[in-house]
Amino acid sequence: MSKREVFHNGDASRRLPMYPPGLRKNYGANGVWDGELDQNKFFNQFAVAALDLYNSSPLSTVKDGLERLKSIGRLRSMLDAAEASVMADSFEIFVRDATSKGTQEALIDQPDDQDAHLSAHYYGVDLTDDATIRSSFVAEASVALRDTASRVYAKLFTAEGLRNICTNTLDALSNGDITTRTAREIVKQSQDLDPADIKQMEHVLLPLARTATDSAVSQRARRMRERLHPKPIEERHKKAREARAITWWKEDNGMAVLQAYLPAEDVISIVNTVNWFAAHEEVDEDDQRSERQRRADLLRDVILDGWPESPGTVLKSRVAVTIPAVEMLANPKRGLAELEGYGPIPIEVALKIAKDAPSFLKVLTDPWTGAAIDVAKEKYRPSKALRDLLRWRDIQCRFPGCNKLAEESETDHIDGWAKGGHTSRANTQLLCKRHQLFKHALGWEVIYKPDGSVQWRTPNGMVCLEVPGSVSNVENFDFARDQTPTLPIVEMTVRLRHVLGWHDDEPEAQAS
Numbered sequence: 001m002s003k004r005e006v007f008h009n010g011d012a013s014r015r016l017p018m019y020p021p022g023l024r025k026n027y028g029a030n031g032v033w034d035g036e037l038d039q040n041k042f043f044n045q046f047a048v049a050a051l052d053l054y055n056s057s058p059l060s061t062v063k064d065g066l067e068r069l070k071s072i073g074r075l076r077s078m079l080d081a082a083e084a085s086v087m088a089d090s091f092e093i094f095v096r097d098a099t100s101k102g103t104q105e106a107l108i109d110q111p112d113d114q115d116a117h118l119s120a121h122y123y124g125v126d127l128t129d130d131a132t133i134r135s136s137f138v139a140e141a142s143v144a145l146r147d148t149a150s151r152v153y154a155k156l157f158t159a160e161g162l163r164n165i166c167t168n169t170l171d172a173l174s175n176g177d178i179t180t181r182t183a184r185e186i187v188k189q190s191q192d193l194d195p196a197d198i199k200q201m202e203h204v205l206l207p208l209a210r211t212a213t214d215s216a217v218s219q220r221a222r223r224m225r226e227r228l229h230p231k232p233i234e235e236r237h238k239k240a241r242e243a244r245a246i247t248w249w250k251e252d253n254g255m256a257v258l259q260a261y262l263p264a265e266d267v268i269s270i271v272n273t274v275n276w277f278a279a280h281e282e283v284d285e286d287d288q289r290s291e292r293q294r295r296a297d298l299l300r301d302v303i304l305d306g307w308p309e310s311p312g313t314v315l316k317s318r319v320a321v322t323i324p325a326v327e328m329l330a331n332p333k334r335g336l337a338e339l340e341g342y343g344p345i346p347i348e349v350a351l352k353i354a355k356d357a358p359s360f361l362k363v364l365t366d367p368w369t370g371a372a373i374d375v376a377k378e379k380y381r382p383s384k385a386l387r388d389l390l391r392w393r394d395i396q397c398r399f400p401g402c403n404k405l406a407e408e409s410e411t412d413h414i415d416g417w418a419k420g421g422h423t424s425r426a427n428t429q430l431l432c433k434r435h436q437l438f439k440h441a442l443g444w445e446v447i448y449k450p451d452g453s454v455q456w457r458t459p460n461g462m463v464c465l466e467v468p469g470s471v472s473n474v475e476n477f478d479f480a481r482d483q484t485p486t487l488p489i490v491e492m493t494v495r496l497r498h499v500l501g502w503h504d505d506e507p508e509a510q511a512s
Contacts, residue, residue, distance in 0.1 A: 015191040017198070018164040020130065022095040025164070042082040042174055049075055049176070063460040070462070074176025080183070081174035087141065087156055088163035094137045095130075161187030165195065168202040178209040185218045189225040197228040211465040213401040219469070226344040234346040237263070265349055274299050386423065387411055390430050393452070395469025399435035400456055408432055412439065414448050429454060 018024065049071065059065050134156075142152045162170040162183060169186045172178045186205060190198045201224050209217045226233055247259045260267070278295045289297065391406040409430040415421030426448055431439065438444045443459035453467045 016161050016165050016187070017193070017195050018160070021092055021134075021160075022099050024092055038085070041171075042078075042085050045174070046075065046078040046082060049078065061460075066458070066460050066462055073179070077173050077176045077178065077180055077183075080180040081162070081170055083155070084159035084162045084170065084173075084183075088159040090141075091134075091137050091156060091160070095133055098133045098136075158184045158187050161190060165198055166190055166202060168199070168206060172206050172209070178206065179214055181214040182209045182217045185214070185221050189221040191225075192230065193225065193228050194230065201225070201228065208467065211463070212467065213464070215401055215403060216467065220467075220471075223344055232346070233344065234348050237346045237349065263349075264345060274302075386425065386428065389425055390428060393425075393468050393470050394430040396430065397432040397435055398429045398446075398454055398466050398468075399431060399438065400464040400466055402432060402435055404432040406430055410436065412436055414446055414454070416440075 014020075053068065053071055053075070056068065059068070138149055138152045138156060141156070142149050145152060145155075147155075162173070166183075166187050169178070169183050173180065173183045182205075186202065186209075190201065193201070201221065204224065205217055205221055208220065229236070241263055243261065244263070245261050247261070248256055249259075250256050262270075274295050278291065278298050281294075281298070283294070287294075390411055394406065394409075396402065396406065397404040397409045409432045411428050412431040413421045413423070414427050414429060417423070421427050429446070429448075439446060445457040447455045447457075449455060449465075452471070453465055456464045456466060458464075
């Protein structure tokens with residue numbers, strides 16, 4: 001690393017649509033009244049919530065403990081919101097002081113200290129540079145927080161985004177309605193978007209974030225950013241490919257980590273192929289290795305010794321994609337396909353994968369939410385067709401926070417078969433074996449809702465809502481009601497009518 005790079009780290013905050021530091025709104029600067037409101041927002045309600053916990057009676061039941069853990073989680077969110085507010089405002093004041101007094105006076109105690117001037121010249125550092133000022137603030141904040149500089153850089157990025165752009169997210173965090181991880185993810189996925197699109201993202205995701213797991217919000221935030229991004233994903237994908245690389249770092253106990261940054265379709269193919277060989281290799285009875293260890297050993301052997309003698313598997317047939325025909329027809333450059341196990345990829349990449357695939361599965365998706373609602377049945381028995389539907393609708397295990405994919409999950413009856421439950425799309429879901437145990441033996445309850453989501457209830461009364469993994473747009477979900485509101489009005493153009501198979505002699509209409 002060069003001397004200059006020591007002080008000039010990449011500033012990701014510049015990818016957020018806000019004024020440079022020093023020109024932003026300084027909360028509380030409009031007078032005492034404004035400052036008092038801000039103080040109450042971030043600290044007074046935190047104090048009240050903490051006092052309620054302090055005055056609570058000793059635990060008597062598990063449910064009391066879970067409710068108290070929930071309150072502690074809300075307090076942690078409130079405290080993180082306060083930290084973000086203080087950090088963003090402190091940095092804003094720091095930048096103003098640095099630019100108004102002259103950087104030498106702001107960054108060193110003695111402005112006439114010749115040694116400081118010589119040192120700055122030696123390191124090739126411009127003391128008026130934004131990155132230098134940011135580095136100086138981060139260094140001080142790291143001491144105050146007793147944290148590493150890299151972590152404080154990340155905290156400052158999130159703090160700036162919450163305070164100046166994602167203000168609704170900051171409000172939700174300060175109220176304890178969402179987690180800090182969700183707040184960070186919304187700020188992260190706001191990069192490169194227009195302010196109006198960021199507000200739309202908040203409007204859609206925050207109701208979901210009040211009940212869903214962090215991983216569910218993260219997946220939908222990423223998909224939403226892909227749809228709203230001003231540059232087509234195809235263009236960004238080509239540029240990102242230029243950064244492909246192999247990196248590694250040391251770990252303890254004589255171990256190390258190898259990391260490959262490659263196009264998603266290549267990574268999924270590599271993983272699926274390793275899994276296939278691991279599942280089909282002959283294992284000696286005396287082999288005590290776990291499945292994870294065998295996969296790691298297989299990849300090591302492949303790289304160092306070459307592939308084992310075997311007909312293998314067709315890589316591209318192991319990669320499944322969903323291509324939304326209506327969206328691709330409406331705007332091919334903006335169309336997004338779904339790579340199973342990863343998420344949004346460019347249509348061009350999906351078509352390239354599909355071209356060499358030996359077979360296709362027709363999947364009918366809801367054009368508004370993206371949820372899989374049916375699959376072709378002409379070549380499959382009903383049970384196989386239902387399994388295919390669940391694979392594309394649920395994507396992964398429907399237990400809160402579980403990310404096991406369809407291949408690692410099984411079809412589960414929401415209302416048990418022995419109790420009269422039918423084998424239908426409204427009474428089945430994907431669950432991994434571990435979480436089937438939770439549902440059938442440990443007292444977890446699940447209810448299917450009309451909008452396709454499922455509501456989980458823990459044995460001690462905690463409630464969590466899970467939306468199907470295939471739902472790329474949660475904008476039409478009302479998380480406070482039992483059913484989805486009316487779908488938006490969409491104009492049926494000639495091209496769209498043709499794709500849907502409507503006869504030309506039918507009158508022009510609108511669909512909802």
